[in-house]
Amino acid sequence: MKRQRIAYSLVFLFIMAVFSQNLVFAGESAKIPPPPLKYPQGELGNMVKLGEKLVMETNTQPLTKAYVGNDLKCTSCHLEGGKKPNRGSTFIGTAANFPAKGPREKTILTLQDRILNCFMRSMGGTRPPVGSKPAIAMTAYITWLSKGLPLSMLPDKPVSLFNRPFPNKAIKPFVKKADLKKGAALYKKRCVVCHGSNGQGDGDENPPLWGSRSYNKGAGLANNLKLATWLQYNMPLGDENLTNREAADIARFVNSHKRIGFNLRKRLPEASKMGVYNGQVK
Ligand code: HEC
Ligand code: HEC
Incomplete structure (x- = not known):
């Protein structure tokens, strides 16, 4: 009897969990x-x-x-x-x-x-x-x-x-007055262990943040507001707690370094290689 009651309440909890998940899907957060x-x-x-x-x-x-x-x-x-x-x-x-x-x-x-x-x-x-x-x-x-x-x-x-929110508008005012020096100091404190003092990464798990081996100027992250938003959600890996100001300062510092430019025409394949029919032709 008792086991049956536990089973019923588990089923009930499961249904509630599925139901509430659908309800919150409509919201921004x-x-x-x-x-x-x-x-x-x-x-x-x-x-x-x-x-x-x-x-x-x-x-x-x-x-x-x-x-x-x-x-x-x-x-x-x-x-x-x-x-x-x-x-x-x-x-x-x-x-x-x-x-x-x-x-x-x-x-x-x-x-x-x-x-x-x-x-x-x-x-x-x-x-x-x-x-x-x-x-x-x-x-x-x-x-x-x-x-x-x-x-x-x-x-x-x-x-x-x-x-969402992506990009996060709440960070926008901080991006406008982001402080390069503070960004550099924060980078040293929070990022350098994994990404290196030249943003070069470690050639293994930790990827490069700038230079020719990282994302180019056409990437979403090359935009300071998008990078600050992304950083706040995702970095420092395992310890994601940057304030709006910190995320903005670090984003400015990271994106102040050289990276490869972007020219759409050069990146697109020639027209004949743009697409293929991937089904079987009998
Ligand atoms: C504990 C190590 C660690 C720390 C600390 C850390 N990162 Fe990362 N970061 C990573 C790893 C690993 C990835 C790639 C994710 C993966 O492959 O799982 C990454 C990815 C990134 C990327 C996207 C990929 C790229 O190379 O452009 C950016 C940007 C980035 N980190 C910035 C930062 C910044 C800025 C800080 C400091 C606020 C920071 N990270 C702190 C480990 C770390
Ligand atoms: C340097 C970081 C970076 C790398 C590498 C990257 N992305 Fe993204 N991606 C982003 C960011 C940031 C966004 C958010 C949208 C934007 O750029 O405005 C995004 C958005 C997307 C989206 C839309 C997401 C949504 O929620 O609607 C897709 C799909 C996607 N990326 C696929 C990929 C695939 C597949 C790859 C590998 C071939 C890739 N990305 C590599 C940074 C990256």
């Missing part, structure tokens, strides 16, 4: 749900797993490394392959936000477009063809991370609900 527990079966599951591998090892995997121009991987900024429930970096809920209007592209983007454009900016490389295996695999993986979540279909927001 919605709680981020966990990633799905199981991979899909069969060929789809294999594609999702391949996509995850490419997100984790973008600059070394044979299918993607030719399209990457620096030492970053998607997971360098989308922590734990986007599975970590950190704002500004999670991929949970991202697929539910597409299609969406891209402010840079001034057109409607699919999730695949959004992913491929990251290669030209954050990854400092060139755009893989639409419909290519890496494009399909990464899109399948990121879509899987939104399994069960309702589609947003919002007309104006290119960033998913779980990544």
Whole structure:
């Protein structure tokens, strides 16, 4: 009898948990749900797993490394392959936000477009063809991370609900009067152990923050407000507690260093390599 009652209350708690999760999804500061527990079966599951591998090892995997121009991987900024429930970096809920209007592209983007454009900016490389295996695999993986979540279909927001506020307007006044010297001092105190005194990283787990091996000037993080917002959610790794002022000062310092410029025409593949039909032709 007693065991049955416990079982009933567990079922009740479970239903409540699922229910409340759906309710908060509509809000700006919605709680981020966990990633799905199981991979899909069969060929789809294999594609999702391949996509995850490419997100984790973008600059070394044979299918993607030719399209990457620096030492970053998607997971360098989308922590734990986007599975970590950190704002500004999670991929949970991202697929539910597409299609969406891209402010840079001034057109409607699919999730695949959004992913491929990251290669030209954050990854400092060139755009893989639409419909290519890496494009399909990464899109399948990121879509899987939104399994069960309702589609947003919002007309104006290119960033998913779980990544907002992004950029965070509350940091804006601090970005305007950010202090380079204070940023340098804070960098020494909070970042240098992992990212090095020249922002070079350690050639292993800790990625470079500036110079030719980091994100270029076309990347989201090259914008001080976006970097400050991202830092507040995600760094220092394991100790994410920067104030608005600290995040703004450090962002100014990090982005005051040299990085590679961005020219869209040079990053796009030639027209004949822009896309492929990825189905079988009988
Ligand atoms: C240098 C950091 C960085 C790297 C590396 C990076 N991204 Fe991003 N990405 C961002 C930031 C910051 C945003 C937030 C949007 C913006 O830029 O305004 C973002 C946004 C996105 C979005 C939209 C997210 C949403 O919630 O709607 C997708 C999809 C995405 N990135 C995919 C990728 C993929 C796939 C890779 C690897 C090929 C990658 N990114 C590499 C920093 C990065
Ligand atoms: C404990 C080590 C550690 C500390 C401290 C730390 N980071 Fe990071 N940081 C990382 C790691 C590791 C990654 C890549 C994430 C991954 O691969 O899981 C990263 C990624 C980044 C990225 C995105 C990728 C890139 O290279 O551009 C930026 C920007 C960044 N950190 C800035 C900072 C700043 C600024 C501070 C100080 C406020 C800081 N980090 C503190 C370990 C650290």
